[in-house]
Amino acid sequence: MTDNNKYTVEGPLSDNERIKGESNFLRGTIADDLKDDLTGGFTADNFQLIRFHGMYQQDDRDIRAERAKQKLEPLHNVMLRARLPGGIITPEQWLAIDAFAESHSLYGSIRLTTRQTFQFHGVLKPHIKLMHKTLNSVGIDSIATAGDVNRNVLCTSNPVESEVHQQAYEWAKKISEHLLPKTRAYAEIWLDGEKLETTDEEPILGNNYLPRKFKTTVVIPPQNDVDVHANDLNFVAIAEDGQLVGFNVLVGGGLAMTHGDTSTYPRKATDFGFIPLxxxxxxxxxxVGTQRDWGNRVNRKNAKTKYTLERVGVDAFKAEVERRADIAFAPSRDYTFTGRGDRIGWVEGVDGNYHLTLFIENGRILDYPGKPLKTGCAEIAKVHTGDFRLTANQNLIVAGVRPENKALIEELARKHGLIQDGVSQQRLDSMACVSLPTCPLAMAEAERYLPDAVTDIEALLDKHGLSGDSIIFRVTGCPNGCGRAMLAEVGLVGKGPGKYNLHLGGNREGTRIPRMYRENISEQAILDELDTLLGRWAKERESGEGFGDFVVRAGIIAPVIDSAKDFYD
Structure with a gap:
């Protein structure tokens, strides 16, 4: 750690700092809690500590009131988020997680997330160790996918069409491993690992870990499919002659905020410059080390990297990174983002193999009436000889399909509803977080609301002669940002049951934050507003002008230039 403490925030530390400091390197008394069959939940500090092991304690909020009437505690269970740098998984691994979800989760589903990995929802306490052992048996863990650590490292998920994609993915894995916690707590608690008589040390994360969660990406222009401005640390791949030569480094992005607290706001990442590989x-x-030492450990609402940059100044933070890394950032190399979506359908790779991107609405893989998606994915996994790629847009890529297997994979996908002709571009460009009934932070619906909301927007587009167009539309059930609504052209942020804040003015490339246009309005009021605005877009837009750019140019909403200063203006 540096001896430069002039940027340390003074004051009583948040209670999370006590929890981490007294946890014996994330062990706490989790092992004892597992033996307590009087409750389905985790007690005291362990409720927070299990997050560092990749889990959140939740309950089914749809039945919470009814259970309370019956004098029962909430139906406590955990959500687990796996660690999959770059989102790559083998067919064998897929079949293992499919079988566990089917037999040991309350909902039976696999949920693909915006963090380019999968989640199990509804796993009861007696099955938690089995869950971890099952994942470990196929080479997967959930270490540091939640909590105050560097989380799952994202990487542009376009199928391998060049050496650059493979090289970028390898760096995503290296970064993930380099920044992982070193404590053996995970292996000891969940895998019955041997307790060693050694002193744990965390040379990068520190013995109290980070002040707040930390997110990292590797992105390959021109696709911004990982939404770099939603993340603390981003490596933008720069290639020359088909080879990766280095990265532009972007620091301090983040989308979470708190309703009514103007000291919180979304922020775009700042470009520090270019570095060699x-x-x-x-x-x-x-x-990570600079944020570890300078981040706010007094007020968790202002503890993210974005707030540290705003408090100490970009120049000071950048200079400290240069000092610690023994490097001077070079000027950033030129790059351009042109879009964020996944290329749905078949793409041929340079190696002659094929890659099939499947649209999974909301990322929820489950067997629905007439659309058995989960069974279909398992059937594909049984015959597929390549791998699967999970995308940051909650979709699934069947990658590396040999030419002789292409027809079989397509047949299985169509048979099980994984390929459906006629899905609109609007549906492809829409996304939501999980929200109700499982997320304890949810204020309004998101995943369950999205399909009908998209249908309504499709109708409005058709009404105004815009059926060939679309808007980047995202919904989050609370202001914590999991659905990345604060990088949408139209973003809804849950405020209460059936009520949302309507944000406008992001762009298709994901490089501008939208501003709140209407506060705490109903679903019907949102549609009424969009009806009027889409009508104007149809009549007044310039050639090729996206909706977000139009509402800014037309003066309907002012662009957010510097969110720390003008987001709430």
């Missing part, structure tokens, strides 16, 4: 891990550790 050999300095990648040094810079990653330096950014």
């Amino acid at each position: 050999e300095k990648t891990l040094d810079v990653a550790a330096a950014v």
Whole structure:
């Protein structure tokens, strides 16, 4: 750690700092809690500590009131988020998670998330260790996918069409491993690992870990499918002659905020400059270390990297990273983002193999009437000889399909509803977080609301002669940002049951934050507003002008230039 403490925030530490400091490197008394069959939940500090092991304690909020009437505690269970750098998974691994979801989760589903991994929902306490052992048996863990650590590292998920994609993915894995916690708590508690008589040390994360969660991506222009401006640390791949030569480094992005607290706001990441490949891990550790030492441990609402940059100044933070990494950032290399969506359907790779991107609405893989998606994915996994890629847009890529297997994979996908002709571009460009009934932070519906909301927007587009167009539309059930609504052209942020804040003015490339246009309005009021605005877009837009750019140019909403200063203006 640095001896430069002039940027340390003074004051009583948040209670989370006590929890981490007294946890014996994330062990707490989790092992004892597992033996307590009087409750389905975790008690005291362990409720927070299990997050560092990749889990959140939840309950089914749809039945919470009824259970209370019956004098029963909430139906406590855990959601687990796996660690999958770059979102790559083998067919064998897929079949293992499919079988566990079917037999040991309350909902039976596999949920693909915006963090480019999968989640199990509704796992009861007696099955938690089995869950971890099952994942471990096929080479998967959930270490550090939640909590105050660096979380699952995202990487542009376009199928491998060049050496650059493979090289970028390899760096995503290296970054993930380099920034992982070193404690053996995970293996000891969940895998019955041997308790070693050694002193745990956390040379990068620190013994109290980070002040707040930390998110990292590797992105390959021109696709911004990982939404770099939603993340603390981003490596933008720069290639020359088909080879990766280094990265532009972007620091301090984040979308979460708190309703009514203007000291919280979304923020775009700041471009620090270019680095050669050999300095990648040094810079990653330096950014994490600077945030570890300078981040706000007094007020968790202002503890993210974005707030540290705003408080100490970008120049000071950047200079400290350069000092720790022993590097001077070079000027950033030119790059352009042109879109964020996944390329649905078949793409042929340079190696002659094929890649099939399947649209999974809301990322929820489950067998529905007439559309048995979960069974279909399992059937494909049984015959597929390549791998699967989970995308940051909650879709699934069947990658590396040999030419002789292409027809079989397509047949299985169509048979099980994984390929459906006629899905609109609007539906492809829409996304939501999980929200109700499982997320304890949810204020309004998101995943369950999205399909009907998209149908309504499709009708409005058709009404105004815009059926060939679409808007980037995203819904989050609370202001914490999991559905990345604060990088949408139209973003809804849950305020209460059936009520949302309507944000407008992001762009298709994901490089501008939208501003609140209407506060706490109903679903019907949202549609009424969009009806009017889409009508104007149809009549007044310039050639090729996206909806978000139009509402800014037309003066309907002012662009957010510097969210720390003008987001609430």
